[in-house]
Amino acid sequence: MAENHGKEEVVERPDDFHIDVPSDDDDNNANINIIEPFKLKAGLSVNSKSSLLILNQEINMPWVTFIKIWNSTSLHVCADGGSNRLLAYINKFANSTHDDDCKKFKPDYIVGDLDSITDKTRKFYSDMKEEVKILLQETQYSTDLMKSLSLINLHFNFHKELINSLKEFDEHDGIEKLNKNLNKNLGFEKLSLIDVYILGGIGGRFDQTIHSINQLYHISSYYHNKLHLTFFNRDFEDLVLLIPKGLNFVKIHKQQIGSKKNAKHNRVVGLLPIGKEVIINTKGLKYDVTNWKSSIDSKVSTNNLIAGDNGFEMECTEDIVINFQIFDNDFA
Ligand SMILES: Nc1ncnc2c1ncn2[C@@H]1O[C@H](COP(=O)(O)OP(=O)(O)OP(=O)(O)O)[C@@H](O)[C@H]1O
Ligand SMILES: Cc1ncc(C[n+]2csc(CCO)c2C)c(N)n1
Incomplete structure (x- = not known):
């Protein structure tokens, strides 16, 4: 060129x-x-370390697309109110197997300051006990998107340390602190490559959209290009x-x-x-x-x-x- x-x-x-x-x-x-x-x-195979992150915007895509993207990703995370959106979306497609669907399409983690998750959603996923980990991170100095990205990196790159830390958990900003320390100790060049596909975060509230763009630049530079983010709007178009x-x-x-x-x-x-x-x-x-x-x-x-x-x-x-x-x- x-x-x-x-x-x-x-x-x-x-x-x-x-x-x-x-x-x-x-x-x-x-x-x-x-x-x-x-x-x-397209439902083609993606990196084995790939996550679907659901943010707090209504999901509005064809069911076949949703199944494709769910099945192509190995980790499923909801940022706070994203959990309400997931449950509402699955309810919308309720059929005879509805209850099974709600249980089948369950997130591995729900994380955030938890001011948006409803009591109903919280109860639904709490009843699944260990299968859905609901993690409170109270700090008001980072967003639920940032908290989720730290958690996803910990899950793939420092799984043992993450599980150990959950036993005695700092509910203020434990995830981000742990992530920062472990990244620094290991060195960014040794981190595995992770793809994060993010539903929502763009095309809604303007400051949230700009925050998503800010994270695109920040995460690329902080993780030395090892954490790839792709944002999709609510229609997945x-x-x-x-x-x-x-x-x-x-x-x-x-x-x-x-x-x-x-x-x-x-x-x-x-x-x-x-x-x-x-x-x-x-x-x-x-x-x-x-x-x-x-x-x-x-x-x-x-x-x-x-x-x-x-x-x-x-x-x-x-x-x-x-x-x-x-x-x-x-x-x-
Ligand atoms: N209107 C919106 N438009 C675009 N993205 C959104 C919007 N609302 C929420 N989000 C995204 O969903 C994430 C989770 O949102 P939630 O509503 O649960 O918490 P919040 O308290 O509004 O957000 P935060 O605590 O992160 O500021 C946010 O961090 C943000 O990335
Ligand atoms: C300079 C500065 N501006 C805004 C906020 C507010 N804020 C940023 S992230 C967040 C959490 C929302 O769930 C909140 C309240 C801040 N802390 N510092």
Whole structure:
């Protein structure tokens, strides 16, 4: 791809632009970071250390999609009022097996200051005893999202220590303190890679949305890129994640781009430099950019589209937020 200097350009591509997926065998591709944002939604296998985190926004997606994402993730966590949303969603799909469903789709943990979980939800999950761990973390200096992310890292990277600490638990901010100490002692380079798929957190209250974006940047930097966050809106049509600085290939499976008829709406992309100013080079977007300087107080590429049949390359000089819009009928 082009170097990060020289002429700034935008080139318009045809809708069916061919782009090769970088092959694993090619040594030149050793430092390309492959990102597959639609794997979970398509029900394809994801990293074994992956978690579904349900935040406090109504869930509004097709049941088949919900089952796919639940079954593709190995750990299920609700942030405080997220537990009410999970139970309400499952109740909405109540059928003859309703009671079984509520028990089957139970979270491993509910965590937060617990000011939003209702008595009914709390009783329902408390009755499952050890199967659902309800963890109070009272501090008002971090959000339930932050508390949940610390817990997820502890669960995958420091399971023994987490279980031991639950015996004599600091209900103020024990989880975050333990996580901080253990990360520091082990060293971030030794942490396992974890994917966290987050339902909610965007598209609702504006300060909560900005807080979610703040966490995208903060977590990427704090965990040295070992904890990947993907936010989904309540309809599961919008995905928001961070593209790390460097050379990336965003891989899209052909069947995920959607039918020709409504393809345009199915592959919207926004390159959103909410953090630092960034120089971007892309190959495979409808409006491909070269040496393109972008920042929130200058220009931003919104309403762009994926043109590449297999995805697109993206090189950036800083981490950048990206959003994709993909409708569900492509995955059913
Ligand atoms: N209106 C909203 N829009 C977007 N995200 C939300 C909204 N409300 C809650 N969330 C997300 O869900 C998480 C859990 O929310 P909950 O309502 O249980 O607690 P809260 O007391 O409102 O949030 P917090 O304690 O984290 O500030 C929050 O940390 C936030 O990430
Ligand atoms: C500078 C500063 N601004 C806001 C809050 C408030 N706050 C941030 S997270 C949180 C918990 C919500 O469940 C609360 C109340 C603070 N503590 N410090």
